[in-house]
Each structure stands twice: as C-alpha cells, then as structure tokens.
Amino acid sequence: MKKKLIFLLLIITLAFSGCESSKTSTSDIQKSSSREASNTSDNNTNENSDEPEEETMDSSISIEPVYEEGSFEKELQDYAVKIIMENYMYTDIESLTINENLGTEEDGDYIILAKLTWNQKNKASTSLNMLSMYSSDFAARIGADQPSVNEVTIFWTIPYLENANAKWSYERSDYGMYLSDSMVDSVFDQ
Numbered sequence: 118m119k120k121k122l123i124f125l126l127l128i129i130t131l132a133f134s135g136c137e138s139s140k141t142s143t144s145d146i147q148k149s150s151s152r153e154a155s156n157t158s159d160n161n162t163n164e165n166s167d168e169p170e171e172e173t174m175d176s177s178i179s180i181e182p183v184y185e186e187g188s189f190e191k192e193l194q195d196y197a198v199k200i201i202m203e204n205y206m207y208t209d210i211e212s213l214t215i216n217e218n219l220g221t222e223e224d225g226d227y228i229i230l231a232k233l234t235w236n237q238k239n240k241a242s243t244s245l246n247m248l249s250m251y252s253s254d255f256a257a258r259i260g261a262d263q264p265s266v267n268e269v270t271i272f273w274t275i276p277y278l279e280n281a282n283a284k285w286s287y288e289r290s291d292y293g294m295y296l297s298d299s300m301v302d303s304v305f306d307q
Contacts, residue, residue: 181212190215190227193263197229200258205251207237211274218267228268229259235275245305248273248283253296256287260294269294278304 180198184191193215201210211232218226235248252271259266270286281302287294 180210182214184215189225189265193227193229193266196263197231197255197259200255201231201233204254204258205233207235208251209234209236225265226267227263227265228270229266230270230272231255232272233274235273236277238277241278241281241305244275244278245283245301248275249285249299252285252287256285256294256296260287260289268297278302281305 180194184194194213197213197215198210201208201213211234212230213232214230216228216230218228235244237244237247239247252273255271256269259269267289268287270284273283275281275283281304283301283305284299285296286298288297
C-alpha cells in the first residue's frame with residue numbers, strides 16, 4: 118500500500134511539475150545542437166540588429182508530414198509539437214498528422230494522429246501508467262485550446278519493451294475530450 122501511494126505521488130508530482138528534468142533524450146541533444154548551430158550562423162546577421170530574437174520552433178526539426186507554411190494544418194501541427202516537446206520527457210515524435218474529419222458534416226473539423234516513441238526505461242506497468250497519463254494530458258490540452266479538433270489518437274512505440282505498441286483515442290464531447298478507445302500490447306499485461 119505504501120509503495121502504491123509513493124508511486125501515485127511520484128506520477129502526480131511529475132504531472133504537475135510539467136515533467137521537466139535535467140535529463141535529456143537524444144532528440145533533445147540533437148535539437149539543442151541544431152539550435153546552437155543555427156544561432157551561431159545567425160549571429161553574423163543579427164549582430165548589429167537592435168531587434169530581439171523571436172522565439173520560434175526550430176526549423177531543423179523535421180516532423181512528417183510537412184504542411185505549407187501559414188496553413189491551418191501547419192499551425193495545429195506546430196501547436197501539438199510544442200505541447201509534446203515542453204511537457205513529455207523521453208518522448209520523440211515520429212510523425213504528427215492533421216487530417217480533415219470527414220466523419221462530420223462541418224467544415225474545419227480536424228483529427229490529430231500522433232506517432233510517438235517513449236524512450237524511458239521503466240517496468241511495463243510504469244510505462245503504461247505514464248503513457249496513459251501523457252495521452253490524456255495531450256488530448257485535454259488540445260481539447261481545451263483547439264476547438265476545431267474533434268478527435269485525437271496517440272500511437273506509442275516503446276523500444277526497450279520489445280518495440281511494444283499502445284494506442285489511446287479521444288473524441289470531443291460538450292465538455293472536452295473523452296477516452297473513446299485504447300489498445301495495448303500483451304507485454305503490458307505481465
């Protein structure tokens with residue numbers, strides 16, 4: 118009972134702390150190196166400029182598919198990438214697709230399909246709890262801030278658990294997003 122309580126407190130603490138840590142994943146190191154290289158080359162052009170540097174998403178980060186700059190799909194994709202990068206440790210983005218929701222009669226309804234990789238080495242049960250929490254948090258943030266998104270599906274791959282897969286799907290209701298479906302590999306049943 119005491120171990121379960123401590124584990125629950127750890128998960129809650131991680132959730133409320135924004136899941137920030139001094140640990141970084143390989144992709145964070147690559148992103149940081151890309152930013153440093155970009156900043157070094159930009160120093161020559163911005164050296165005499167009094168304008169503050171604008172904080173933008175690193176253009177060297179390639180997220181598939183690539184949408185046209187200025188399109189609504191690109192804005193949604195950038196917003197979703199920002200949520201993932203700022204809040205979910207040990208997570209790499211394989212792809213982040215924005216599709217029109219053809220299941221509704223409304224124009225401007227979208228579906229987000231995120232394919233993510235979880236790189237933290239934990240027991241299967243701990244990984245399952247964390248990925249469930251991350252998925253629910255992502256759907257809640259999208260649901261609260263992006264009313265045009267009606268469905269969110271997150272596909273996870275967990276390499277250190279024999280490339281196990283998990284999926285959580287959410288649909289919009291009057292009060293935000295609710296879990297509509299989930300599927301996990303049998304490795305999580307052990």
